[in-house]
Amino acid sequence: MERTVSEAARLAGVSVRTLRHYDAIGLLPPGRVATNGYRYYGRPELLRLQRILLLRELDVPLPSIARILDEQEDEVTALQGHREQLLQERQRLDAVLGAIERTIDGLSGDETVTDEDFFTGLSEARTRLRDDLAARFGEAAADGFEKAVEETAGWTRDDYERLGDEGRRLLLRMAAARDRGVQPDSQEGLELIEQHYQGVLELWPATPSSYYALGDVLIENADQRAIIELVDAELPEWLAAGVRAYAVRKLGHSASKPDHS
Known part of the structure; x- marks a missing residue:
């Protein structure tokens, strides 16, 4: 037909x-x-x-x-090949999802997550973020992230959970502001983003241009988005918009003049 x-x-x-x-x-x-x-x-x-x-x-x-x-002339053989590709992709996504869930559970203070699982999840998440940064900003940015990670080599699980608690409290304040109608590029919104920026600098030496591009990472990187959505499902876009606004208005980023510092 x-x-x-x-x-x-x-x-x-x-x-x-x-x-x-x-x-x-x-x-x-x-x-x-x-x-x-x-x-x-x-x-x-x-x-x-x-x-x-x-x-x-x-x-x-x-x-x-x-x-x-x-x-590929044979329809059945071709579809079997596509099926195998989809199965492999599903296995990969299942593994990524499991790692993300372990990381979220650990950073959320879930006592049922063992220290071994906690640090395994943290390491896997860091590797994915490092690869993401390298793909977006080049190896130099990824190397900067690795150097920052090395500075936390002696941190305990309590240290990471304390950092996670601080991050969640900031996200909760952002979510409350968004609920009140605060725009991410307003004075109040940018004051909250300032705290996010300072927190990023503790873990990664972001330049104005890379901090601007971090807005995409917060939405597209599965680990980062999941952590934010755990607080508020609608917050990733608000935070991403605030990050871009802060980079332009406070750090002097200009899309027409990329920062190479």
């Missing part, structure tokens, strides 16, 4: 514009085009679309998807 472009888009959960783009770049031509210009998609095209969307879920870029699909 053939489907019009709008029907195919609705079935797949994508926009008509997306299908037209896939057609324009040669990734998914319609099965036929009627004399009136209408595009029609048959079963082969819908199966190809399914494979495209599966690969997009794995963050495979469109040019690579075209190459992969053109090299």
